[in-house]
Structures are given as structure tokens and as C-alpha cells.
Amino acid sequence: MARKNERRADALSHERIVDAAIEILDTDGENALTFRALSTRLATGSGAIYWHVRNKSxxxxxxxxxxxxxxxxxxxxEASPRASITTxxxxxxxxxxxxxxIGAQLAREIGQMAxxxxxxxxxxxxxxxxxxxRALFDATSALVSFVLGAAGQNAANAANARLHGNETDRTTALASVAHRWxxxxxARFPFLHRIAAQVPGHDDRMQFLAGVDYLLAGIESRVSQQR
Incomplete structure (x- = not known):
């Protein structure tokens, strides 16, 4: 019986389980990922899944x-470190x-393999x-924090728009925010008044790339000063 169970566990590989989990997450979101849903998708019992994965986390x-x-x-x-970082x-x-x-999971646990x-x-x-x-940890942490933070916030904004049913009219929603600003x-909010007109039509992806570019320019400038 032990050998039979072992053969069944081997047939249901860790990779198959992870791929099925990704499909559920992509299709229905994190709340839909349960061991019952995974068992149904893989046509197996939850015990076989627990052989490979201990829990949802x-x-x-x-x-x-x-x-x-x-x-x-x-x-x-990529041809250069800067190009590799940007890509x-x-x-x-x-x-x-x-x-x-993915953004939610990366924000949840700093010590994970990803x-x-x-x-x-x-x-x-x-x-x-x-x-x-001596500066490697600080420079890398600043860069990674920006990348994951900005990407996660962008995804959260999109999810919030979908929740309130206005994801198809992003410009109008942002125009409303800019108008409130x-x-x-x-006198108290001069910066918001100065940039309000840029908000409705801005491109999140281009803004993100600009942020990466500013960080890399700062890192390269500091390196030049230290030479």
C-alpha cells in the first residue's frame, strides 16, 4: 500500500500542482485557490496534494x-547592466x-524564494x-522596493477600479481625482495644483520606467562621485 501511494504521489508532480494553482489564480483570483478547487482541477484527492504542498501559503x-x-x-x-535592470x-x-x-504575495512575505x-x-x-x-544592499533594496511597490500599487489601483465598475473609463476617473486636487x-497644496493636469492622461507604464530611470541615474551618479 505504501508503494502504491508513493507511485500516485509521484504521478501527481509538484510542477503539475503549481501549474494548476497558477491557472486558478489567473482565472478566478486568490480567494478561489483552495485545496478542494485544486483537487477538482487535478482530478485527485486533497491527500495527494498535501503530499507535495503543506498549506495554501x-x-x-x-x-x-x-x-x-x-x-x-x-x-x-541583455547587453548592459542598465538594460538588464530596466527590462x-x-x-x-x-x-x-x-x-x-503575484504582487500581493511578494508584499506578504519577504523571505520567500521568489x-x-x-x-x-x-x-x-x-x-x-x-x-x-558597502553600498550594494542599500542601492539594490531601494531599486527592488520601488519596482515591487510601484507595480503592486498599480495592480491594486486596477483591481479597485474593477471593483467599483469603472475600469473601462480610467481617464474619467483620474480626471475626477485631478479635479478634486x-x-x-x-497655498497648502501647490504641488498637486502644479501636476493635476498631467494626471488624467498619464501612462502608468511610462511613469514606472521613468522612476526606474531616475533611480538608475542616481545610482550611476553616486558611483561616478566615488571614483
């Missing part, structure tokens, strides 16, 4: 790691925009920019 971590691993592999071959950052932004559950992979890739490229070891006291 571990399953979410494995699903996130699976997607992130593919993203990092696809963006590995990887944009790929993560797009992935989190398409799959908000985060380790992201830090390793960015850290290696930041070091290749010439950042000395212009009604604030300009």
Missing part, C-alpha cells in the same frame, strides 16, 4: 516563484499588472554598474 509561494523564475529567465540576456523591472511590472496575486531570486538578479546587475559592496487650497 506554501502553494502561493510556489506559484509566485514559478512565474518569477520564468520572468527572470526570459530577461537574462527585468518592466517584465515584473507587466506580470504583476496581469496577475495581481523575492530571493529577484534580489539576486537585481543585486548582481547593480554591482555590475560599479556599486561598491484643484479644489484644494493652492
Amino acid at each position: 506554501e502553494l502561493l509561494g510556489a506559484a509566485t516563484d514559478g512565474v518569477v523564475t520564468r520572468i527572470l529567465a526570459d530577461t537574462a540576456d 527585468t523591472a518592466l517584465a515584473l511590472f507587466d506580470a504583476i499588472d496581469a496577475r495581481p496575486w 523575492t530571493a531570486r529577484i534580489l539576486e538578479v537585481f543585486g548582481t546587475q547593480v554591482r555590475a554598474l560599479g556599486v561598491p559592496d 484643484t479644489e484644494l487650497d493652492p
Whole structure:
């Protein structure tokens, strides 16, 4: 009986379970990912799944790691450290925009494998920019925090728009926000008055790339000063 159970567990691989979990997450969201739903999709009992994955938290971590691993592999071959950082950052932004559950999971647990992979890739490229070891942690952390934070916030904004039924008219929604800003006291909120007109038509993706560019320019400037 033990050998029979072992053969069944081997037939239901960890990879198959993770792929099925990703399908559920992409189609129906994080709340829909249950061991019962996973068992139904895989046509197996929950016991066979528990052989490979202990709980939902571990399953979410494995699903996130699976997607992130593919993203990092696809963006590995760039001509320069700056190009590699920019390409990887944009790929993560797009992935989190398409799959908000990834952003939520990355924000939830700093010690997970997906985060380790992201830090390793960015850290290696930041070091290749010439950042000395004493500043490597600070520079890489600032970059990764911006990338994951901005991408996660963008995904959260989109999810909130869908929740309130106005995702199809983003410009109108942003125009309403900008209008409210212009009604604030300009003496107390001069910055908001200055940038309000840019808000309705701005491109989130281009704004994100601009932020990455500013960070990289700052890192490169600091490296030049230290030479």
C-alpha cells in the first residue's frame, strides 16, 4: 500500500500542482485557490496534494516563484547592466499588472524564494554598474522596493477600479481625482495644483520606467562621485 501511494504521489508532480494553482489564480483570483478547487482541477484527492504542498501559503509561494523564475529567465540576456535592470523591472511590472496575486504575495512575505531570486538578479546587475559592496544592499533594496511597490500599487489601483465598475473609463476617473486636487487650497497644496493636469492622461507604464530611470541615474551618479 505504501508503494502504491508513493507511485500516485509521484504521478501527481509538484510542477503539475503549481501549474494548476497558477491557472486558478489567473482565472478566478486568490480567494478561489483552495485545496478542494485544486483537487477538482487535478482530478485527485486533497491527500495527494498535501503530499507535495503543506498549506495554501506554501502553494502561493510556489506559484509566485514559478512565474518569477520564468520572468527572470526570459530577461537574462541583455547587453548592459542598465538594460538588464530596466527590462527585468518592466517584465515584473507587466506580470504583476496581469496577475495581481503575484504582487500581493511578494508584499506578504519577504523571505520567500521568489523575492530571493529577484534580489539576486537585481543585486548582481547593480554591482555590475560599479556599486561598491558597502553600498550594494542599500542601492539594490531601494531599486527592488520601488519596482515591487510601484507595480503592486498599480495592480491594486486596477483591481479597485474593477471593483467599483469603472475600469473601462480610467481617464474619467483620474480626471475626477485631478479635479478634486484643484479644489484644494493652492497655498497648502501647490504641488498637486502644479501636476493635476498631467494626471488624467498619464501612462502608468511610462511613469514606472521613468522612476526606474531616475533611480538608475542616481545610482550611476553616486558611483561616478566615488571614483
